[in-house]
Amino acid sequence: MKILAIRLKNLTSIEGTVEVDFTAEPLCSAGIFAISGPTGAGKSTLLDALCLALYDKAPRFAASVESVNLADVGDNRINQSDVRNLLRRGTSDGYAEVDFLGVDGHRYRSCWSVRRTRNKVSGSLQPQMMEVKELDTGKEFQGTKKELLAQLVELIGLTYEQFTRTVLLAQNDFATFLKSKGAAKAELLEKLTGTGVYSFISQEVFARNKAAQEEVALIHNKMSVIELIPEEEQLALQKEKELLAEKRSEGIKLLAEQNAQLNVVRSLKTQEELRTKKQKEEQGEQARLKTALDILASQEEGLVRFKAQWEAIQPDLKRARQLDVQIQSQQEGYIQSQQLLQAARKQVQEQDKRKRMVEEQLHLSYQTLRRLLNVAGTEDSLRLEQVEETLRQEEGNLSAGIETNEKRLERLNAFGYPSLAEEQVKLQKELARQQNIRQLTEALKKAMSEIEHLEKEAADCSKELSEREVALKTVQRLYENARMAVGKDVKALRRQLEEGEACPVCGSTSHPYHREQEVVDTLFRNMEQEYNAATAVYQQVNNRSIALQRDLAHQKMIAGQVREQLSAFQKESTDTGNEEQIQQRLGELAKLILEYRNLYAEWQRGDEEIKKLRSHYEALRENVSRCRLAMQKVSAANEQSVLLQNAAIAEQKRFEVIEKALDTLRRERSGLLKGKSADEAEAAVARREGELNLALEKARKEVETAQNGLSGLQGELKQIASSIEELQVRQKQIEFPEQLPEAIKKQQEENLNTERSLSIIEARLLQQAKNKAAVEQIAKELSEKQSVADRWAKLNKLIGSADGAKFKVIAQSYTLNLLLLHANKHLSYLSKRYKLQQVPGTLALQVVDCDMCDEIRTVYSLSGGESFLISLALALGLSSLSSNNLKVESLFIDEGFGSLDAESLRTAMEALEQLQMQGRKIGVISHVQEMSERISVQVQVHKKVNGKSVLSVVG
Missing domain, CATH: 1.10.287 (Helix Hairpins)
Incomplete structure (x- = not known):
């Protein structure tokens, strides 16, 4: 792993953009270089930028920094442990960027950036962003900030803690380490080497042993409560x-x-x-x-x-049957004739209806023709030959209109409107997305501000609630005592007291409240009022605390929702430009679309005219056809009406003859069987x-x-x-049958007593069997648990402890021994006089003075310069120990050289040059003039006015 370049902008005292390129001269050829400048100029800012770009952390913001909110711009606040505090005040954005060679041999670039809302100095701080890409191929890594940081650890080959022990060395920890006590040395060594697991193992062994012993004790207790009957x-x-x-x-x-x-x-x-x-x-x-x-x-x-x-009644029944047959026969003819008559009448009505309908259709067709031609008068005044001439004229007008509108359609198709509309929709979505991002960012800022405000109020309210609770408990205790003092029993006892006689409760012979009952009652009422007031105030503060906690949870939920929405909008980014560019392009598209819509409206108007002409032409043609057809239907309907009316008259006469004969039969039949049918009578x-x-x-x-x-x-x-x-x-x-009920009752009671006695004995014997089985089961379980407990007890005796110190000291003793091997190797270059050695059986350190016949000396006898050299050797040893098999080609050493004399400084420089010869590029951060003079290639940080610094590379 090797650092190739560091770039930063607007971080702490460094304003503007700064670059330190280790691949360009003079830094490319320099194996060792100095980062020099006065105290507070910003030398360590380079190392902060290095860690920010790679790990989103900075050495100056250690985990022990107290969590306190500080004022930012406006009403905003920011936690003092937040790395965004490195952004220079008075600037709207900043970044830290590092180019490095990964463990796979490829070159990568990692960029950490932060900005304020709308890139204004007065804007609130936005969440920091991370970007990682491979320089050789241009591939950009995707994922959340957490996922990108995990990928960076794989590319670098070191975690943040390993990086700060391997690449960034600070002597302060090792100066403390050199002279600290054994337990403190184990704790510090654990922190520096990242081997905290041994403390956890020691504590876990202690906890498991304790749990195992408690389980054994619990089983013993279970066995002791089981009672067995003697044999x-x-x-x-x-x-x-x-x-x-x-x-x-x-x-x-x-x-x-x-x-x-x-x-x-x-x-x-x-x-x-x-x-x-x-x-x-x-x-x-x-x-x-x-x-x-x-x-x-x-x-x-x-x-x-x-x-x-x-x-x-048989003769009447026979005649009734004959008449029923005749009536039935005549009834069928009557019904048939009636149906035929109704059908004839219905046909006449339907024919009249059809005739009226065709006449109405003819009338309507002529009315429609007159309306279409805008002609007044009757049907006789309108000739169909004139209408057909008008049809031919309108057909020519329709063809001309269609030809004109098709030319307009060709011009519309040449516009390419779908692509314009698609681009407009895409730009409008992107504009809305950017506006949503801006609104959501402001909403998130407001929500975070409200959360900080509510957290402060909730903390204050919680503190006040604790104070009120203490006060309420005090007042309540006094109130309870006062209430007891005014109780009926106490009053009665007080009335029986006599001056000079001992009180049966307290033994006092002086009774100050014996004659002052009203004073006691007044004190109680005052105390009661004070207790009620304290209770009301406590309840009010408690209600306010609950409301604040509810509001705080609600605000956090809102902030989480806004953050998710903002992240979703940010992931949808497109290469369509900023809001101003989008607005400009949307204006151009609007003009083109307006021109298209005007031409489209003109085409629509032409199309409407064509539709009207076509509709009028087709309606006119259709109504001419309807008129001709209606005239034919009216003539046919008149002829059919005459035929149907003649048929209906003939059917009416036939129906009247049948009806008369049927009435005669019915009158004769009604006089037989009381009008009932023969079947009904039977x-x-x-x-x-x-x-x-x-x-x-x-x-x-x-x-x-x-x-x-x-x-x-x-x-x-x-x-x-x-x-x-x-x-x-x-x-x-x-014998004696009358005495049987009493004898049976007596025998039943005797049998019941026998059954009860037998049940009690059987229950005791059954419980004895269950207890024996339980004891055997518990004994088996006890044997298993005791075996496990014995193993944990032995392990606890070796390495277990409640605070984890026992195994930690043992484990760190081996780690310390390995560390001293690496440290002594580096110490042989820094000072051949001394070797570091572990005091046997402890974590304490001692030095071997080779110039004094290997005399053993305490580390407290070393001078300041000697302590620094040994601390530097320890730091370099830890760097070798942490890197393991990973080749680390960059090393930065921060301060500590001011305590060295000229000779020790020369020795330290020679040791660093030895490290340079091993292939490492070493950066030394120091304000020591002598050291700066010895290193020709320097990154100089110069202080300017207003807390501003500038950077230059010389060599």
Whole structure:
């Protein structure tokens, strides 16, 4: 990895555009160069620009910078840890750009840029942008800022932390590292080498061991709460269970015998009661049978009378049938004649209607012709031959109009209107997009400003709420004490106090409130008012805090939505120019489209005229044809009307003859069967006969049912009598039958007690079995958990600790040893007198003084210049350690040379020249005059007025 060029604009003290090109002379041939200038001129700004372009971070904005919002332009504020603070005040935009050689050997360019709204100095700061492209092919990388930064890490081969340890070296951390204590040295070494995972491993081992031990303890507690019955007690319970089971069987058997005897007694009583009931039912069935026999005789006599009446009306029925046939025959002819007459009348009406319609059509056609020709008068005054001459004239006018309008259409097609309209729509969309971006940017600025304002208000309100809560708790405690002091019991106790006698509560013989109850009540009311006021104020502040949090969440949601919309609009960018260029092109398109539309309107007017001429011509021609056709239809309709009217008159006469004959038959028929039809009379007779037969059959069934019921009751009475005799014999064998209910109740209670005792014993034995199984399961689980806990305990003893320090010190001891190997290699060039060495068993450092027979010395005995050289060796060693197998060809060293004397400075320069010979290009940032004089190629930063600096490359 190699830095090829750094460019920046309007960053901190450097105003305008500045470029440092390491591929151009004199920097191209210089292996070592100095970045020199007075303090505050802006030397470190070059390194800030380098990190901004590659990582969107700057060394001066460390993670420990406090998060505080500072005033920007207008009412806007910006966090002091925000890298956009590097934009020079009084400028509207700035950027940092770096060309570098990636790990794949290709050249890339990364650009970080920031600007203010509308590129005005008074505008609010917009989000910073990142652009990355490959210089050899011109390919631009796509994606969000986060995605581009991830791709840059892959191209460079180093993370930001690795980059600042490998390419940018600062001695301050290593001067601290050299003399710090062991734990602090481990923490600093962890930060510098990025090996913080060891602390995490140590803490995780400690946490896992603690959790494992707690699991084992928990299982022990689970086992301790399970109670097991002693073996002797379990055997006694088993024996008692067998005795109770035998007793339960005997009790059940005895209870069954007693219930059977009781059933005999109850069955005898039931059978006797049933016999009495059945005897009463037998008497009822005998009465019912007599009634049914009387009804049957009556129904048989009624059926005989009905059949005699039916024989008497047979002659009338026969004549009625003959008349019905004649009427039916005559009725069919009557209906047919009536239908024919109606059809004839309908045809006459329809023909009259058709005649009127064709006459109306003829009249309308002549009216239409007169309207089309604008001629007044009657049909006779208008001749069709004159109309046809007018048709020929209008046909010539129509052809001429069509020819003229086709020429206009050819001119319209030459305009290419679709492409003009498409371009206009595209430009209008782009103009709307740019306007939306501007509006959304302003809306986002407003939302972020509102969020900062709400966050400040919410923080202030939260602080006030905490203070109010403390005050409320204090007042509440005093109020509760005061309320207890005015309670009924306390008042009653206070009234019983006597001066000089000890109070039974506090033991005091002085009672200042004994006679001043009103004073106590007044103090309580005052305290109550103060408590209520404090509660109201706390509730008010709490409500305000909730409202602020809700408003803040709402504003953040709005800002997120605006940011998403803005990103979506920005992704739709096209190469159509800015708003002014788009407006200009839209004006040109509007003129062309207006000219097209005017010609199109002229063509439309011509087309409308042609349509009107064609419509008039076709209407005139069509109405001439209609007139001729209507005249023919009127003549044919007159002839048809005469024929239909003659046919209708003949059909009317035939209908009147048939109607008269039908009336004569109907009068004779109405005097027979009361006007009913023969079928209807027969149906009525059959219906009545059926009803009489049904009634007769029902009466027969009633008689049969009554006979069967009486027979069944008599059979049941015989059976009941037999059962009573048998039950009486069995009851005589039972001793004391009247005492059976009491004996059964007593036996049931005894059986229930036995069952309860047996259930209790069975439950205890079942619980014993469950407890044994649970103990076995827990013991198995305990064995497994104990094995895991033992392993974690051993591991925790080796490397585990709550703060992660144990394994961190062990791991960093190996890292420190490797670091010292690289550092001593560089220290051999810087100072051959000293070697760095690790104090055995610790992270402390000591130096070996080779000029004093390898005497071991403490690092605190070193001079300032010697400490600097050793710190520089450590920094260079870390650079070698961090780069691993990655070839890093650029190195920047920031300050630290001011503490060196001339000889040490010379030694440091020689060491740096050795690094240069290894293929690295080294940049030294220093304001030391002697060092600047030794390095011929320099990037000089000169201070000017108003905090402005300029940059020049000399060599």
